[in-house]
Amino acid sequence: MKICVMPGDGIGPEIVEQGLNVLNVIGEKFGHTFETEEVLIGGAAIDAKGVPLPDETVEACKAADAVLLGAVGGPKWDTIDPSIRPERGLLGIRKALGLFANLRPASLFPQLKDACFLRPDIVEKGIDVMVVRELTGGIYFGEPKGEGEKDGQKYGFNTMVYYEEEIRRIAKIAFETARKRKKRVCSVDKANVLDVSRVWRAIVIEVSKEYPDVELTHLYVDNAAMQLVRDPSQFDVIVTGNLFGDILSDEASVITGSIGMLPSASVGAANPGIFEPIHGSAPDIAGEDKANPLATILSIAMMLRYAFNLDKEAECIEAAVEKTLSSGLRTGDIMDEGGTLVGCKAMGEAVIKNL
Ligand code: IPM
Ligand code: MG
Numbered sequence: 001m002k003i004c005v006m007p008g009d010g011i012g013p014e015i016v017e018q019g020l021n022v023l024n025v026i027g028e029k030f031g032h033t034f035e036t037e038e039v040l041i042g043g044a045a046i047d048a049k050g051v052p053l054p055d056e057t058v059e060a061c062k063a064a065d066a067v068l069l070g071a072v073g074g075p076k077w078d079t080i081d082p083s084i085r086p087e088r089g090l091l092g093i094r095k096a097l098g099l100f101a102n103l104r105p106a107s108l109f110p111q112l113k114d115a116c117f118l119r120p121d122i123v124e125k126g127i128d129v130m131v132v133r134e135l136t137g138g139i140y141f142g143e144p145k146g147e148g149e150k151d152g153q154k155y156g157f158n159t160m161v162y163y164e165e166e167i168r169r170i171a172k173i174a175f176e177t178a179r180k181r182k183k184r185v186c187s188v189d190k191a192n193v194l195d196v197s198r199v200w201r202a203i204v205i206e207v208s209k210e211y212p213d214v215e216l217t218h219l220y221v222d223n224a225a226m227q228l229v230r231d232p233s234q235f236d237v238i239v240t241g242n243l244f245g246d247i248l249s250d251e252a253s254v255i256t257g258s259i260g261m262l263p264s265a266s267v268g269a270a271n272p273g274i275f276e277p278i279h280g281s282a283p284d285i286a287g288e289d290k291a292n293p294l295a296t297i298l299s300i301a302m303m304l305r306y307a308f309n310l311d312k313e314a315e316c317i318e319a320a321v322e323k324t325l326s327s328g329l330r331t332g333d334i335m336d337e338g339g340t341l342v343g344c345k346a347m348g349e350a351v352i353k354n355l
Helices: 012-029 042-049 055-063 087-096 110-115 166-180 195-208 221-230 240-253 294-306 311-327 344-353
Strands: 001-010 035-039 068-072 099-105 126-135 146-150 153-157 184-189 214-221 237-240 265-267 272-275
Touching: 001 012, 001 042, 001 214, 012 294, 012 311, 012 344, 055 087, 068 265, 068 294, 087 214, 099 166, 099 195, 099 240, 110 311, 126 166, 126 240, 166 184, 166 195, 166 237, 184 195, 184 221, 184 240, 184 265, 221 237, 237 240, 237 344, 265 294, 272 294, 294 311, 294 344, 311 344
Parallel strands: 001 035, 001 068, 068 272, 126 237, 184 214, 184 237
Antiparallel strands: 099 126, 099 265, 146 153, 265 272
């Protein structure tokens, strides 16, 4: 199994290192060989090659069976020409591989109940949400876009556009995903204001007819943002466009205690998927051995499950993470009363001991 590895920027390299250590031990334990190749993306690629997504990175990803990504971006590249910002690398590789579906599960580890920001009576009802975010369309990629100047005023604009086929295929993924869960899909849009959302809603309703066993509801994005903190237990699968999904998945993740815990999978029809933590590059703690490697380690579990159909191996990792949390070890982002503060490396090593 060939895995293309893109550590990226900030805490990317340190969390990816822990993830790969876990993967290697899984390989030894279960008798698999994982071949890894490291390539450049984001700021690291800009520094070395002048662009955030070198051609050889795209080629290497296409030739692999799965891709592991750390994180991209940082203040060092904030003032660079926007067309070659580190984030362009990430958007570019998603697009190049046709990874239109971003699966972002947000569930609460019982061990982290005390790290959760919500009231105990809300937490008690549980949090297990899967955000299915459209990833290669919408306002992130819509044309026309740009910046200009008119009547002495600067302006900027983007286009939020969705084609029927783009909506149809992401809706299908959401309904299929719901079938393996609690059979509920909530489609999130802004159909009271946006034309693009009215088309979105109509197509989702059309697709839902093929899934009579799955319940479909709709929420406007502002209401959805509120409901997520008011009572997250009402959600099973949330399906939404690129921008709304970006925002809601951060929100869904942090109510579980920390954005440092959550993995994600980006998948498409043909090419290998990208597996990555949903958090960013956290430049403020980069290189200090403070980052939480668990989201990356759990992304490895998602990779084993989705890319390689290795369910047992994935469960082994997830159980080891739970056991590590039960033993009280905590990185700074999930620290609670009675927890033992550890660094990125020690957390990774503890997971390996518990595999
Ligand atoms: C994410 C990130 C990216 C996005 C950025 C870094 C381009 O926020 O994966 O959620 O907006 O998709
Ligand atoms: Mg985001």
